[in-house]
Amino acid sequence: MIDFWFSIGSTYSYLSVMRLAEVEAQTGVHFRWRPFNVRAIMIEMDNIPFAKKPAKAAYMWRDIERRAAMYKMVPKLPTPYPLAELERANRVAVIAAAEGWCEAYARGSYRRWFEQGEPAGSEPNLSASIEEAGQQPRRVLRKADSDAANADLAAATEQAKALGIFGSPSFVVDGELFWGDDRLDDAIRWLKQMESGPPD
Template identity: 40%
Template sequence: MTKSIDFWYEFASTYSYLSVMRIEGEAAKRGVSVNWKPFLLGPIFHSQGWDNSPFNIYPAKGRYMWRDMVRRCRRIGLPFKVPEVFPVHSVKAARVAWVGANEGWGAAYSQRVFTAQFAEGRNIADREVLKEILEELKLESDRIMALIEESPVKDGLRKQTEEATSLGIFGAPSFMVGDELFWGDDRLEEALEWG
């Protein structure tokens, strides 16, 4: 039986970018398979009384995070550019990723979308940007962009976000191995080596 890890990520989350780009390589080294689980932090933050990213609500924390991201990306050799809008409205990107996770292209798509946002400064709230990415990946962009306006996909992502909440997830990226929760890109290796 292959060991597997559930990878919970949010498209508007800066630190999720690090794990989105690192997880498949680190998991492969350890023979672990990855279940990509996109979700929305918005409803979780909202239930904590936040109507914005904590990095915007608490300016010292925000200034630190942007500097830390520059240093982290340099350390691991990832390009990085501060996006024009933060946090981006991520629901469409996440719905497409939910479809992708079910159809087997969630990882490649998500890596491409995070790169578009955090390396290329593109606005991933824009349907056209998502459509172009699907086309680059040779996926049926019209079918997929129509699907994300339908109830099964909307409900699927909503349920996945509820599942995150019920697991005790409060930030992104998060990792679950069995019942064990790990939070933050800094815990990726520990999570992959757990148990």
């Protein structure tokens, strides 16, 4: 099993969120979806990769476009960024993970955000993605706007930080950290080696 740590709001996480089901089917690897608040960690460590860095931001969109094409995805880029409601999107994701519908919600959120231009975490994306995952928006949003949901997201974020996570997406295989959609193959290789070979 691989822990898939991600924040809705991260641009590169689009690639992983949208292809993980297929990777799972092809490799037999099970992924556990672990939402957290990457923005809180990045602000705390003063890691601001794109704002006020136009060359890096331009490259990021072009790189995502090329990588998406490799995976036969069809984003319309650039999409609204950064998200105004990142925290809310991820409070819902933490609830969804606990209740077992995180993947459907995250995929819906990213599809609407990256392919239809509707920011994740805000309406109409938010309620539509909750409904797509088979849930009632009113119930979920009441829960998501509570102090308890806030505390749960903060706790997940502390757990991510304790694992050395500083970006999204991150893959953790038995304590070994792989950062970035482009390290997913490495993470899978690591897991398979761990399962098959003697420890090195």
